[in-house]
Each structure stands twice: as structure tokens, then as C-alpha cells.
Amino acid sequence: IGKYNYEELKRKIENLREKILLNLNHVDNKTKIRLLKADITKVDNVDAIVNAANTSLLGGGGVDGAIHRVAGPLLLKECRQLNGCEVGQAKITSGYNLPVEYVIHTVGPIWKGGNADESQLLVACYRNSLRLAQKCNIRKIAFPAISTGIYGYPVVEATKIAFQVVKEYVQDNPGDFDLVEFVLFDDSTYNVYLKETGSNLIEL
Ligand code: ADP
Numbered sequence: 001i002g003k004y005n006y007e008e009l010k011r012k013i014e015n016l017r018e019k020i021l022l023n024l025n026h027v028d029n030k031t032k033i034r035l036l037k038a039d040i041t042k043v044d045n046v047d048a049i050v051n052a053a054n055t056s057l058l059g060g061g062g063v064d065g066a067i068h069r070v071a072g073p074l075l076l077k078e079c080r081q082l083n084g085c086e087v088g089q090a091k092i093t094s095g096y097n098l099p100v101e102y103v104i105h106t107v108g109p110i111w112k113g114g115n116a117d118e119s120q121l122l123v124a125c126y127r128n129s130l131r132l133a134q135k136c137n138i139r140k141i142a143f144p145a146i147s148t149g150i151y152g153y154p155v156v157e158a159t160k161i162a163f164q165v166v167k168e169y170v171q172d173n174p175g176d177f178d179l180v181e182f183v184l185f186d187d188s189t190y191n192v193y194l195k196e197t198g199s200n201l202i203e204l
Helices: 006-026 062-071 073-082 118-135 153-174 189-194
Strands: 034-037 046-053 089-094 102-107 140-143 179-184
Touching: 006 062, 034 153, 034 189, 046 062, 062 073, 073 089, 102 118, 102 140, 118 153, 153 179, 153 189, 179 189
Parallel strands: 034 179, 046 102, 046 140, 140 179
Antiparallel strands: 089 102
């Protein structure tokens, strides 16, 4: 790092970000897939955000709690009508006080060591969320890192699944999405996503 000054370093980092976006843009001519380090409740450039909910759909900790706090009590009211959601499935509600129109609630698997169908269930979360979005003509969608918080799914493995499924879905449904955004809350998750997308920060 010694040989660069601050401005040069900043420019290099921006260039790398650009590269990441460009790499991911190749997935499909029309669909952009990108990473964002942010609080998903503040994301306002998509039609829907995905909630990593639990089977009750009545709120909880982590991103679920944050979404319900910002959306307000009408979200909970609508969720009560949905009769819960099975692991791997997805249901949609309005976004209320969130800056997006919709919330897609999906229930990730709880990590139990890897022999309880966790990977297939996580695949189902991403696939069913995208399918539901497509059905509702949602063209821009943001995902948190489902199951990797309180549910304990190993982040690297979960990230590989998230990317693989989204890439495949976008390729199989060309032109149906404008943007799929992975919104990562903490540095360590963001760094795993950077690495798993093939960007190489060591270049710095
Ligand atoms: P799960 O129960 O599915 O593991 P969590 O909410 O505990 O869900 O964690 C999933 C991921 O969401 C974790 O990486 C966590 O850091 C992240 N997260 C927590 N709050 C937010 C938020 N406001 N916006 C985006 N991601 C968040």
C-alpha cells in the first residue's frame, strides 16, 4: 500500500468496483447483477426487497426485524393473513413505509450441519423468490444473504448458491429482470461476495 497515495488508492478501488459490475453484466445482455454494501431497508432503486423471514412470517431478528421496523405495523397485519410460509417457499406483500413497492418473504433453512437438505432449500429460496417476482412483473430485486446470520449457514457456501441460482435464473429468463442486487450488511459477508464473484482485491 505504501507506494500509492490515498487518491490513487481510492481510484483503484473504484476501478475494481467497475470491473465487478462489468464482469457481472456479462451474465445477460439486459440484466445487471451487482453487489451493494448497505442496509437493505434503505435500498430504493428496486421494485422489491427480499426478506429472510421465519416460518411464522410475523417478524424476528436480523434483517427480518429491520424490515418490519421500517415498514411499520401494516406489514405485520398483512403477514398475519398469509398463514406463514414453509422453508424454501416465498410470499409477497406490499412494502408500506419501506422505499420499495414490495417485500418478498422467503424462509431460509436453519443450518444443521449440512445433511438436512439445507443446500436444496436455500436454492429453493432464491429460485422461488425470483419466480414470484417474475410472476408479479418485478424487474428489479434485492436479496440479503439469506440464512447466513441467525440461521448459521456457512457464508461461502451460501454465497456460491446465491450466485449460481441467480445467474442460472437470469440466463434461463433473458430480459425478464433489469437488476438483481445482492445487499450485504457487514464487511465480512461483502468480502466473501466480492471473492466469490471472481473479483480480486489482492490486485491492489
Ligand atoms: P437468517 O435468519 O436467514 O440467517 P439474518 O437476518 O439473521 O437471517 O441474517 C442474514 C443476513 O442479513 C446476515 O448477513 C445479516 O448480517 C444480514 N442483515 C442483517 N440486517 C440487515 C439489513 N438491515 N440489511 C441487509 N442485511 C442485513
